[in-house]
Structures are given as C-alpha cells and as structure tokens.
Amino acid sequence: MTDAHIDGNVLAGPLSSVFTADVTSATAVCAGCGRSDRLAAAAVYGAPMGYVARCPGCDQVLLRYAEVPAGATLDMRGIATLRLTTG
C-alpha cells in the first residue's frame, strides 16, 4: 500500500445515503480471500472525493462508492457476504 489510507469508519456517512442501518459495523466477507472483518476495519482510499475500500488481508477492492451531481455509484462486488447484527 503506497497511498495514504484511513479506514472504513469514514464510510458511515456516505453509505447512509444507501443503507438505513450502519454498515460500518457490519461484517464483510472478502470475495477474494474469504477474510471476515468489520467494514470499519477496511483500508479506505480516496476520501472524501470518493471511497475505495480494500480488504486488510489481501488488498482486494471490497467496495467503491462515489457521488457526483448526476447520482451515486456503489460497487460491492468484492464483498461476498455482508452480515449485519443487532446490538
């Protein structure tokens, strides 16, 4: 990882426009390596212009999110399963 990154906590605001629940505390299973971790723990690049979240285990892109005046795009192909728990 050469670029400066932060983490998935920063996705809470942007993704609140798509999901009603807080997704950053959900557990995401990486489609690349199978690692299971909170989305909050993902490495996030590009904020606040756009958001690319990568798996902390294998660096695969978990999701991409961008907002432009014409609309918003969410690509979650890197997440095999997203598990939301209550409490």
Place this chain on the structure above:
Amino acid sequence: MAGTTLRRRLGRRRLTARLVGTRDETATARTLRFAVPDWPGHLAGQHVDLRLTAEDGYTAQRSYSLSAPADGEFIEVTVQLVPDGEVSPYLVRDIEVGDVVEVLGPLGGWFVWRPEQPEPVLLIGGGSGVAPLMAMVRARSAGKPPFRLLYSARTPADVYFAGELGGPETVVLYTREAPDGVERAPHRIDAADLKAYGLSPDDAPTCYVCGPTPFVETVTGLLVDAGHDPGRVRAERFGASGG
C-alpha cells in the same frame, strides 16, 4: 442546484448546526459547540460529517469525532488546524458564534462505547485522535468500569482537554518534549509504555485506538503482540491530508 436534488433523492438527513461557543484547546486547535435542532443524541465515539458551502455553491466535507457525550441538542467537535486545509482553517480561525454549517450524523456504530459495557476499557489516542476517546471518558459514570487513557502528544503545548486529564487513569505520553518533572523521556509509544501504563490483557479490556494511520497501525500491533485479543481492539484512523 444539482447537489440538493441528489441529496433529496438519496434521502440523506442533514441537519443545520449553529455555533454557540468555542474553546481553545491549543494554539492550533479548538472545540466548537453547536446547537443542532432535532439532534437525536449519540454514542461516545461517533462522528459527524460536517459540510461547508461557499457562496458560489462549492462544498467541502470532513468527518469530525464528537468530543463530548450526548447533551440534548448540543454537540461538540474538536478541530485541529491543518495548514493549507480546506475546512479546518475556517473552523479553527474564522467561524463565529451564530454561523451555521451542515452536519450529517451521528455516524458510525463500530468505534463506539456504550455505558452498559461492563468490561474495562483501554483508550489510546494519538494527537487529535484523543477527541472521541474524551467523549468516552466524559460519558462514563464515576468509577465504573475501569478506564485507562493513554494520550500520545508531541509537547505539553499540544495537549487537548488539559484541564480534565489529571488523575491516575490518564497518562500523557510525550513524543518530543515533556514538562519538567516527568520522568519518562520523550519518545513514541512502545511496548514498555503499554506494559507500564496500559491495562493487562488478563483484564480483557476493550481497546479503542484513534489517531493518524501510522500511529494506529503501530499501536494495534503492539496491543496484539502484548496478548490483547484482536477481536477486542477497535480502531479509527484519520489522514493528514485534506483537513
């Protein structure tokens, strides 16, 4: 305005926050207190996305941790000036009482502490990363559960919330320059500091680590190496750029 249309379509709930007070923490950081009608309350550790809109419609947005616990319609954020930043110079130098900004929040459900958590808590903050940890300290009822705050700061002049940091549960770990009378020579936090000032892995504390990304990577590594369960280590990283 196209942006307004998008926000409506996305159903995002932004609130208007009016500045009601400020408090200088250091020469380059201050705490801003806002009144936010319809604020739903929040948990210690949560943040807001704060947005400024220029007269020409240009907008800039940053995430800031809430540094005080829930208090009716009032929220506080503590902002560090980032030279050449786009948002922080306005918040630290220019905004005046009565001015309004837009906030989205409360945000985040992972890096939070709930008062009903019974287990001990180890808080480790680097620089302005102490802000959400201070909300946790302030949200705790006196004495329970055991809390420990390790706060890494460059010099005494860089310490936020200085008036509240006395007491045996708080240790400021200076990295460049320490005040007279502090025995620990200035250096970056290391394994010996965790052992001397932290909580033992045997106590199974939940650990909250907040700071710049390199700080968080270092500290979370030290915690796991010391025997803390990775599942009990929660982190929040922020970047140096943008500000």
